Amino acid sequence: MSSVSSVPVSLAPGQTSRLRVVFVGHVDHGKSTLIGRIFYDTNSLPDGKVDQIRKACAEEGMDFEYAFLLDALLEEQEQNITIDTTQIQFKTAKRPYVIIDAPGHKEFLKNMITGAASADAAVLLIAANEGVQEQSRRHGYLLSLLGIKQVVVAVNKMDLAGYSRETFEAVRTEYLAFLARIGVEARAFVPISARNGVNVAGRTPEAGAPNPMPWYTGPTVLEMLDTFEPPAPLVAMPLRLPIQDVYRFDDRRLLVGRIESGTLKVGDALVFSPNNKTSVVASIENWSGPSRTEALAGESVAITLKEQIFVQRGHIASHEATAPIESNRFKARLFWMGKRPLTVGQTYKLKLATQELDAEVVSVERVIDASTLETVTGERPFINRNDVAEVTLQTRGALVMDNHDRNPFMGRFVIVDERQVAGGGIIHGGVYSDRTKVKSANIYWSEGNVLPRNRTLRNGHRGAVVWLTGLSGSGKSTIARQIERELFNGGRQVYVLDGDNIRHGLNSNLGFAPEDRVENIRRVAEVASLMADAGLIVVTAFISPYLQDRRRAREIVLEGGHEFAEIHVDAPLEVCESRDVKGLYKRARAGEIEDFTGISAPYEAPENPELRVQTGHLTLEESVAAVLEYIMPRVRAVSEDDVAI
Amino acid sequence: MSTSASDLTLPDFSSHPAHAGKYAPPTPGSCPAFFPEKVSRSDSAHLDALEAQSIFLLREAFHHFKNLCMPWSMGKDSNVLIWLSRKAFGGHIPYPLLHIDTTYEFPEMLVYRDWAVRYHDLNLIVKINEDARAGRGAYAERGPIGYETADPVTVTHELKTAALQQVMAEHQWSALITGIRRDEDPTRAKERYFSPRNKDFEWDYKDQPPEFWNQFTTSCAAGEHVRVQALLDWSERDIWLYIQREGIPIPHMYFARRGQDGKQYRFRSLGCWPISGPVESGADTIDKIIDELAVTTTSERAGRAQDHHERNAMQKLRAKGFM
Ligand SMILES: Nc1nc2c(ncn2[C@@H]2O[C@H](COP(=O)(O)OP(=O)(O)OP(=O)(O)O)[C@@H](O)[C@H]2O)c(=O)[nH]1
Ligand SMILES: [Mg+2]
Numbered sequence: 001m002s003s004v005s006s007v008p009v010s011l012a013p014g015q016t017s018r019l020r021v022v023f024v025g026h027v028d029h030g031k032s033t034l035i036g037r038i039f040y041d042t043n044s045l046p047d048g049k050v051d052q053i054r055k056a057c058a059e060e061g062m063d064f065e066y067a068f069l070l071d072a073l074l075e076e077q078e079q080n081i082t083i084d085t086t087q088i089q090f091k092t093a094k095r096p097y098v099i100i101d102a103p104g105h106k107e108f109l110k111n112m113i114t115g116a117a118s119a120d121a122a123v124l125l126i127a128a129n130e131g132v133q134e135q136s137r138r139h140g141y142l143l144s145l146l147g148i149k150q151v152v153v154a155v156n157k158m159d160l161a162g163y164s165r166e167t168f169e170a171v172r173t174e175y176l177a178f179l180a181r182i183g184v185e186a187r188a189f190v191p192i193s194a195r196n197g198v199n200v201a202g203r204t205p206e207a208g209a210p211n212p213m214p215w216y217t218g219p220t221v222l223e224m225l226d227t228f229e230p231p232a233p234l235v236a237m238p239l240r241l242p243i244q245d246v247y248r249f250d251d252r253r254l255l256v257g258r259i260e261s262g263t264l265k266v267g268d269a270l271v272f273s274p275n276n277k278t279s280v281v282a283s284i285e286n287w288s289g290p291s292r293t294e295a296l297a298g299e300s301v302a303i304t305l306k307e308q309i310f311v312q313r314g315h316i317a318s319h320e321a322t323a324p325i326e327s328n329r330f331k332a333r334l335f336w337m338g339k340r341p342l343t344v345g346q347t348y349k350l351k352l353a354t355q356e357l358d359a360e361v362v363s364v365e366r367v368i369d370a371s372t373l374e375t376v377t378g379e380r381p382f383i384n385r386n387d388v389a390e391v392t393l394q395t396r397g398a399l400v401m402d403n404h405d406r407n408p409f410m411g412r413f414v415i416v417d418e419r420q421v422a423g424g425g426i427i428h429g430g431v432y433s434d435r436t437k438v439k440s441a442n443i444y445w446s447e448g449n450v451l452p453r454n455r456t457l458r459n460g461h462r463g464a465v466v467w468l469t470g471l472s473g474s475g476k477s478t479i480a481r482q483i484e485r486e487l488f489n490g491g492r493q494v495y496v497l498d499g500d501n502i503r504h505g506l507n508s509n510l511g512f513a514p515e516d517r518v519e520n521i522r523r524v525a526e527v528a529s530l531m532a533d534a535g536l537i538v539v540t541a542f543i544s545p546y547l548q549d550r551r552r553a554r555e556i557v558l559e560g561g562h563e564f565a566e567i568h569v570d571a572p573l574e575v576c577e578s579r580d581v582k583g584l585y586k587r588a589r590a591g592e593i594e595d596f597t598g599i600s601a602p603y604e605a606p607e608n609p610e611l612r613v614q615t616g617h618l619t620l621e622e623s624v625a626a627v628l629e630y631i632m633p634r635v636r637a638v639s640e641d642d643v644a645i
Numbered sequence: 646m647s648t649s650a651s652d653l654t655l656p657d658f659s660s661h662p663a664h665a666g667k668y669a670p671p672t673p674g675s676c677p678a679f680f681p682e683k684v685s686r687s688d689s690a691h692l693d694a695l696e697a698q699s700i701f702l703l704r705e706a707f708h709h710f711k712n713l714c715m716p717w718s719m720g721k722d723s724n725v726l727i728w729l730s731r732k733a734f735g736g737h738i739p740y741p742l743l744h745i746d747t748t749y750e751f752p753e754m755l756v757y758r759d760w761a762v763r764y765h766d767l768n769l770i771v772k773i774n775e776d777a778r779a780g781r782g783a784y785a786e787r788g789p790i791g792y793e794t795a796d797p798v799t800v801t802h803e804l805k806t807a808a809l810q811q812v813m814a815e816h817q818w819s820a821l822i823t824g825i826r827r828d829e830d831p832t833r834a835k836e837r838y839f840s841p842r843n844k845d846f847e848w849d850y851k852d853q854p855p856e857f858w859n860q861f862t863t864s865c866a867a868g869e870h871v872r873v874q875a876l877l878d879w880s881e882r883d884i885w886l887y888i889q890r891e892g893i894p895i896p897h898m899y900f901a902r903r904g905q906d907g908k909q910y911r912f913r914s915l916g917c918w919p920i921s922g923p924v925e926s927g928a929d930t931i932d933k934i935i936d937e938l939a940v941t942t943t944s945e946r947a948g949r950a951q952d953h954h955e956r957n958a959m960q961k962l963r964a965k966g967f968m
Contacts, residue, residue, distance in 0.1 A: 016693060017691050017694035046943060047942045047944075049944075056956060059956065069831075072957075073851075073957075074956075074957045083850075083851055084835045085835065087834055088834055089827075089828060096691070113855060117857030117858055244701070244705065245707070245708050249737040254735055256733075287736045288731070298697055299697050300697040300700035313708060337855050351860050412858055414857075414858060419854075419864050419865065420862055421861070422855070
């Protein structure tokens with residue numbers, strides 16, 4: 001089916017994309033037929049389409065089915081049922097639309113949600129001959145949960161109800177009562193016959209035929225579509241720019257992402273949650289044109305910053321005065337589509353904008369039957385497929401969010417199970433933080449040995465060794481401690497090995513003679529490798545002056561199967577000597593310390609370190625940012641194989 | 646951007662069988678690419694939203710899949726993908742492109758390909774299913790596969806899908822960025838942005854994963870892959886509006902040439918020359934193409950024989966891994 005229409009139509013003022021309308025309702029109530037009929041009545045079908053459908057229907061031994069326009073899969077046509085959602089473009093004289101057909105069968109609720117979640121408005125169908133059914137109500141409830149407020153109800157198959165006004169009124173009364181309970185206001189109830197084309201585009205099956213429902217004088221379905229309003233512009237809301245990635249393809253460091261709401265200007269001071277670093281926007285890049293000074297909600301941007309702070313995917317940029325909420329514990333209304341039940345206490349991947357965190361459901365307050373609105377049960381340790389529930393969730397690290405009614409983009413999340421999006425949640429009210437609660441024991445036990453990937457699952461990252469090398473006073477320990485603080489705050493397992501905790505215990509029998517130095521480094525490497533085994537990101541801060549020692553260390557760690565990053569903390573001797581925090585250089589120059597690296601012993605600079613951090617030119621913050629930027633993508637759980645138990 | 650792209654010009658293809666029919670060969674010595682004049686029309690405000698979503702998808706794909714590739718057919722949608730990729734990544738394209746060469750490409754498209762590689766500085770991998778063409782190896786019993794001997798569905802499967810399978814096995818890509826659009830075909834209208842394919846490339850269209858709020862299926866098991874369909878929301882008309890707005894270079898074959906019968910023809914969709922028919926059209930500018938689309942009632946792929954071979958031919962092809 002091709003883009004076909006008679007006139008190109010522009011968008012209404014203030015509308016930046018096509019209006020998206022989803023068609024929902026109980027199985028077989030005529031959603032696909034209505035869409036097909038709308039296309040037919042407005043001459044929106046490409047040449048040959050009607051013949052093609054006629055042929056397919058004949059092969060299936062059916063009368064003409066308008067639904068075959070959407071139900072294009074063989075399996076759908078054979079069973080005369082919609083399996084998966086379809087999107088198709090369409091235009092009226094007023095504006096262009098994306099029409100979304102959703103399946104009504106309960107089995108395919110996940111596909112209904114996939115279709116409906118992006119809609120701006122909905123047409124809900126109820127067949128007059130069957131009346132309000134289970135999915136009529138469930139779909140209505142889900143629309144309200146998804147935040148779709150513009151709803152038109154089409155009472156279909158009026159031909160099968162003798163075009164009776166009483167039947168129409170009865171359906172209308174019953175469904176109005178239901179909508180009132182979920183706080184949805186329908187814009188109109190339209191009695192139609194989708195198959196016969198009554199009150200779809202015109203009022204009569206054919207031109208000149210009598211109007212079978214003269215008692216109805218309200219708008220047709222087509223007229224109702226044009227009354228929907230485009231979604232409210234998001235530019236006036238507080239800025240939310242979830243960082244998608246940080247690129248360094250050339251000498252620029254680009255932070256990229258889509259502005260979900262608000263406005264961003266060059267010169268704006270941004271705060272990045274959850275680590276609350278701030279920096280100023282230096283530029284908004286534009287590869288194919290002149291660079292810009294302002295970008296608006298909806299745009300995918302690339303920006304540069306004045307101060308090179310550590311930023312990574314998942315950080316949310318905002319303005320300081322209107323920053324989002326940070327919490328690791330919050331309440332949500334959640335719908336579940338997973339094949340396995342969602343289980344309290346089990347760890348899942350939670351995704352909110354570009355954030356990805358481990359999360360668990362702490363408690364299920366109540367499970368709601370989305371069709372009857374009855375509370376199925378109070379507290380219960382699991383949620384079944386197609387259930388809706390009110391829950392409390394807890395994430396491993398701090399999650400950045402908004403309440404859904406304030407900012408939908410930052411107030412909704414999904415939960416992943418078995419690699420697929422398996423549930424969605426809306427964050428509401430009473431956001432609070434409770435970081436003191438001890439995490440309840442994981443009730444899920446796997447058989448056999450604890451494998452590295454089990455640790456990865458629990459930690460959310462792999463173990464690694466970050467080996468800092470450089471002259472005394474070059475900044476190794478300071479950088480190491482700062483990295484430790486950053487990672488720790490971010491919920492990572494991290495530990496620093498340096499002279500303070502190694503020399504006094506494990507290596508207290510070693511001095512500074514060359515052979516002792518060799519042994520010192522060997523032991524450090526072995527310990528670091530063991531700790532990486534245990535799942536930690538280990539940062540070592542030793543001068544480690546000899547190439548060969550560092551090569552050994554690398555071999556030891558690689559043999560253990562871990563990431564090894566040699567980072568040269570590089571400051572000229574003069575700089576280190578002028579810093580001389582502990583007065584060691586002075587004493588070495590005075591001959592009081594023997595074999596002092598840089599003065600009376602050599603320092604063999606790395607030839608090919610993974611990274612060189614020139615602390616003479618960089619601030620501490622910049623140096624730390626450089627190391628984190630290098631290491632973080634490399635300790636990511638590579639695939640869900642890593643995290644599947 | 647290499648200057649050497651300008652050294653390439655089109656040779657004389659007048660005796661090539663691809664031009665034996667209605668569509669005349671190109672003018673020898675001309676540039677292989679057409680550079681549209683940049684025009685912003687009042688009816689293209691929605692392009693910003695489409696562009697932003699596509700760039701968002703490309704960046705998601707690049708983040709989640711370390712080893713990914715972008716199949717590139719050199720057609721209009723493919724060239725829009727290149728443009729969007731360069732926008733997404735600050736001018737660089739951080740993944741290789743793949744051309745599945747069926748050996749039935751229009752000769753001027755191959756010149757365009759070489760031109761574009763230089764112009765956009767592409768890392769291009771070209772794959773031909775040599776065994777199928779030569780009737781070797783697994784094809785020894787069936788003999789050479791080609792339009793001369795087999796039906797278009799078989800040829801499409803062997804020279805495109807099977808070729809893709811071979812090159813995927815070689816490179817172990819875990820994601821492919823495709824340029825399919827919902828408006829091309831009813832089965833494509835049911836696609837997800839991130840669509841998983843199993844080891845045999847099969848599309849489980851009866852049980853697709855949920856996808857909403859811009860959260861996608863972003864991982865797969867070894868040997869499987871995910872199709873990232875970055876142009877799903879675009880229509881044929883959007884593609885042209887965008888090419889015009891951005892001034893994206895594209896092949897000449899979308900524009901009208903006068904055939905031997907005195908009538909004018911152009912291609913709406915470019916595929917293998919034995920099965921791609923031009924449509925009668927005098928559109929020799931993008932404005933005229935856009936005007937033509939506003940009144941046309943035939944579908945874009947009407948000229949592609951493999952789609953019409955039997956009922957649901959596309960569904961069957963696509964279920965087995967065709968894009
Ligand atoms: N008599 C009559 N039949 C109708 C009408 N509208 C639809 N039908 C028939 O009802 C059957 C189901 O229609 P569909 O459009 O497939 O229903 P649907 O709501 O899309 O069904 P699912 O997508 O499977 O949930 C088809 O056989 C239609 O021809 C109508 O107004 N009158
Ligand atoms: Mg249907």
